[in-house]
Amino acid sequence: ILYRDVYMKNLHRTAPGVYTFEVSQVKVFATDTAGDLLSYLRVLHPEAANEIRISKVGEKTFFYSLNRQLYNVCTAQ
Known part of the structure; x- marks a missing residue:
């Protein structure tokens, strides 16, 4: 199971619900x-542009994709 916080820098909105960022x-x-799963799958790209797409699917529920490879759902409190 993946328990990580990814800190972003240089966050830019490129389109509605689409952002690019660098990993800080x-x-x-x-x-x-998960071990080295993210490195193995090359999901996050250090020192390069990464993309996150966020779509609202419920009142406090969001679907997101990271570099069009990792898909997940998160909830806001």
């Missing part, structure tokens, strides 16, 4: 069991 830092929590 990644904090890995002790409960993370």
Whole structure:
């Protein structure tokens, strides 16, 4: 299971719901069991532009994709 915080820098909105960013830092929590999965799949690109697409699918629910490879749902509180 992936338990990480990805800190972004140089965040730019390129279209509605589409943003590009650079990775500033990644904090890995002790409960993370994914290991080098992100590196292996090359999901995040250090020192290069990354893309996140966010779509609202419910009142407080969002669907997002990271570099069109990793798809997930998150909720806001």
